[in-house]
Amino acid sequence: xxxxxxxxxxxxxxxxxxxxxxxxxxxxxxxxxxxxxxxxxxxxxxxxxxxxxxxxxxxxxxxxxxxxxxxxxxxxxxxxxxxxxxxxxxxxxxxxxxxxxxxxxxxxxxxxxxxxxxxxxxxxxxxxxxxxxxxxxxxxxxxxxxxxxxxxxxxxxxxxxxxxxxxxxxxxxxxxxxxxxxxxxxxxxxxxxxxxxxxxxxxxxxxxxxxxxxxxxxxxxxxxxxxxxxxxxxxxxxxxxxxxxxxxxxxxxxxxxxxxxxxxxxxxxxxxxxxxxxxxxxxxxxxxxxxxxxxxxxxxxxxxxxxxxxxxxxxxxxxxxxxxxxxxxxxxxxxxxxxxxxxxxx
Amino acid sequence: xxxxxxxxxxxxxxxxxxxxxxxxxxxxxxxxxxxxxxxxxxxxxxxxxxxxxxxxxxxxxxxxxxxxxxxxxxxxxxxxxxxxxxxxxxxxxxxxxxxxxxxxxxxxxxxxxxxxxxxxxxxxxxxxxxxxxxxxxxxxxxxxxxxxxxxxxxxxxxxxxxxxxxxxxxxxxxxxxxxxxxxxxxxxxxxxxxxxxxxxxxxxxxxxxxxxxxxxxxxxxxxxxxxxxxxxxxxxxxxxxxxxxxxxxxxxxxxxxxxxxxxxxxxxxxxxxxxxxxxxxxxxxxxxxxxxxxxxxxxxxxxxxxxxxxxxxxxxxxxxxxxxxxxxxxxxxxxxxxxxxxxxxx
Numbered sequence: 001x002x003x004x005x006x007x008x009x010x011x012x013x014x015x016x017x018x019x020x021x022x023x024x025x026x027x028x029x030x031x032x033x034x035x036x037x038x039x040x041x042x043x044x045x046x047x048x049x050x051x052x053x054x055x056x057x058x059x060x061x062x063x064x065x066x067x068x069x070x071x072x073x074x075x076x077x078x079x080x081x082x083x084x085x086x087x088x089x090x091x092x093x094x095x096x097x098x099x100x101x102x103x104x105x106x107x108x109x110x111x112x113x114x115x116x117x118x119x120x121x122x123x124x125x126x127x128x129x130x131x132x133x134x135x136x137x138x139x140x141x142x143x144x145x146x147x148x149x150x151x152x153x154x155x156x157x158x159x160x161x162x163x164x165x166x167x168x169x170x171x172x173x174x175x176x177x178x179x180x181x182x183x184x185x186x187x188x189x190x191x192x193x194x195x196x197x198x199x200x201x202x203x204x205x206x207x208x209x210x211x212x213x214x215x216x217x218x219x220x221x222x223x224x225x226x227x228x229x230x231x232x233x234x235x236x237x238x239x240x241x242x243x244x245x246x247x248x249x250x251x252x253x254x255x256x257x258x259x260x261x262x263x264x265x266x267x268x269x270x271x272x273x274x275x276x277x278x279x280x281x282x283x284x285x286x287x288x289x290x291x292x293x294x295x296x297x298x299x300x301x302x303x304x305x306x307x308x309x310x311x312x313x314x315x316x317x318x319x320x321x322x323x324x325x326x327x328x329x330x331x332x333x334x335x336x337x338x339x340x341x342x343x344x345x346x
Numbered sequence: 347x348x349x350x351x352x353x354x355x356x357x358x359x360x361x362x363x364x365x366x367x368x369x370x371x372x373x374x375x376x377x378x379x380x381x382x383x384x385x386x387x388x389x390x391x392x393x394x395x396x397x398x399x400x401x402x403x404x405x406x407x408x409x410x411x412x413x414x415x416x417x418x419x420x421x422x423x424x425x426x427x428x429x430x431x432x433x434x435x436x437x438x439x440x441x442x443x444x445x446x447x448x449x450x451x452x453x454x455x456x457x458x459x460x461x462x463x464x465x466x467x468x469x470x471x472x473x474x475x476x477x478x479x480x481x482x483x484x485x486x487x488x489x490x491x492x493x494x495x496x497x498x499x500x501x502x503x504x505x506x507x508x509x510x511x512x513x514x515x516x517x518x519x520x521x522x523x524x525x526x527x528x529x530x531x532x533x534x535x536x537x538x539x540x541x542x543x544x545x546x547x548x549x550x551x552x553x554x555x556x557x558x559x560x561x562x563x564x565x566x567x568x569x570x571x572x573x574x575x576x577x578x579x580x581x582x583x584x585x586x587x588x589x590x591x592x593x594x595x596x597x598x599x600x601x602x603x604x605x606x607x608x609x610x611x612x613x614x615x616x617x618x619x620x621x622x623x624x625x626x627x628x629x630x631x632x633x634x635x636x637x638x639x640x641x642x643x644x645x646x647x648x649x650x651x652x653x654x655x656x657x658x659x660x661x662x663x664x665x666x667x668x669x670x671x672x673x674x675x676x677x678x679x680x681x682x683x684x685x686x687x688x689x690x691x692x
């Protein structure tokens with residue numbers, strides 16, 4: 001067959017669903033229950049353990065990838081979807097696998113839920129899918145996984161394993177540790193959080209992530225993450241010392257460097273911040289208000305670029321902020337007010 | 347007159363606008379330009395410097411409050427709107443002001459912009475407005491500022507200055523320093539942020555805040571903020587050491603304590619996370635898609651509790667996630683698909 005997917009979890013099943021009608025996909029999983037769900041959902045047919053495959057995607061935990069590949073018949077090419085790459089590359093060498101046939105990869109997509117029931121054929125649409133060939137990886141293996149990524153609707157990006165692990169340490173693993181530590185300090189404080197606003201809600205959102213999953217990721221990428229966490233700790237230690245010493249110049253410098261760093265975080269468009277402005281509507285905290293405001297905006301021909309709902313904890317009102325183009329701001333305010341909405345005076 | 351507002355910036359002008367038609371408000375500001383804008387916008391009439399007032403709100407920077415109150419005629423009561431309270435209370439004593447006539451307060455509302463042009467009569471609607479009487483504050487002064495807060499549509503909450511400063515250190519000042527430090531580390535890294543997703547975007551959003559404004563806030567509340575920043579630095583130092591030592595048990599404990607802390611951050615409703623579930627629609631990244639989806643949802647009678655737009659940086663697609671009640675999920679998916687939307691398979 002074209003493609004064997006080993007592992008019927010969230011990612012493996014989603015790949016099967018995404019390729020339905022495009023490729024002949026067979027599935028395999030040591031868990032009969034997971035495999036049953038994946039097959040029932042139409043992610044592919046059962047593999048008999050013998051039929052040869054052109055390419056095999058191993059959608060197993062990082063620590064299992066090398067053993068899985070070593071246990072499969074040779075002849076085709078292999079890829080995996082591990083969220084860390086260096087450790088898996090090393091384990092493949094240690095396992096004596098023919099590494100010319102293997103290309104690591106990492107689709108930058110996920111969900112809070114896991115397992116085949118949570119899988120989605122559109123999980124990868126428009127998402128980066130990092131391809132991490134080693135120095136030994138054959139071009140055949142690389143193009144096989146590239147083809148899978150493209151057929152899933154993802155956008156392939158080639159990086160070395162080192163580049164990948166450094167990049168995810170920075171954009172994903174460090175923020176996770178930072179949010180968890182911030183939330184841990186809040187939790188330990190015993191102080192009232194009743195005055196919390198959107199700032200606290202945003203900075204701690206990912207602190208709700210699954211510890212069991214994250215501890216595996218951090219284990220495998222510890223050498224890339226640790227120096228960044230150390231650096232963040234040092235920044236904050238410096239800020240605490242500056243606050244204690246009344247050296248507010250140093251605090252201001254930190255805030256300015258924070259501005260610069262934030263500027264480097266990709267947004268939708270480079271010009272978003274300059275060309276788009278908010279229009280805020282105050283609404284009672286009742287069902288249907290958000291839809292109502294957006295319906296009025298749509299009927300008035302307003303292009304809403306983004307929307308932000310701010311609930312006021314424990315209070316019966318909220319604010320809906322629509323992001324519109326600068327040129328459309330006045331018209332949007334007028335149209336929403338005319339439709340009876342309580343537009344917050346700018 | 348009923349109320350004198352000294353300071354025609356964002357907060358003072360917004361108070362005047364909010365009370366229009368409710369109270370007789372006079373305005374004063376040493377800046378003629380700011381006062382002109384506030385008067386033009388209808389926030390109140392000019393004060394002649396002589397006319398007696400029942401209550402005066404001093405909407406000036408924290409460091410200026412005591413001098414302003416000392417310079418005004420006695421007879422009425424006073425309040426201020428400083429974002430830190432202990433330092434202002436101490437400065438009032440130092441300035442020899444009659445502190446029985448003064449009640450500190452802090453409306454928990456603000457904007458990225460400042461000045462009278464950015465003011466809004468609805469800035470305070472539904473927001474907490476902390477009232478911070480000192481041990482000396484008269485009940486007359488306390489009820490005067492409570493009346494102003496209520497007339498502005500805010501929700502008064504009484505706290506001591508110490509409680510207030512501790513609460514805002516935790517829910518506002520600490521997250522600001524944390525986000526700035528995280529963004530500073532990102533900025534200093536020189537690494538690629540191209541793989542960044544919503545986690546990084548959320549954790550660093552407030553790192554874009556105005557350093558000049560924040561350095562004043564942090565200066566005045568340094569003694570409450572410094573220990574929290576120190577504690578966060580220590581948490582992260584511990585995490586770095588655990589990662590370096592391969593002690594993933596300690597890392598997992600931190601992640602779990604982060605879960606617990608995040609649980610304590612107020613949401614709209616206690617049951618939000620359990621009873622509301624996402625329905626995701628994949629859309630081309632073109633104007634009008636968000637409104638279109640919400641229009642379809644509204645026409646189908648779906649109550650949308652919240653919405654999240656995820657743009658994929660540099661890519662032509664995005665995902666709109668609607669939060670709907672658990673009972674409405676299946677119907678919402680069906681209705682949106684029937685309306686022609688590309689509902690992401692659950």
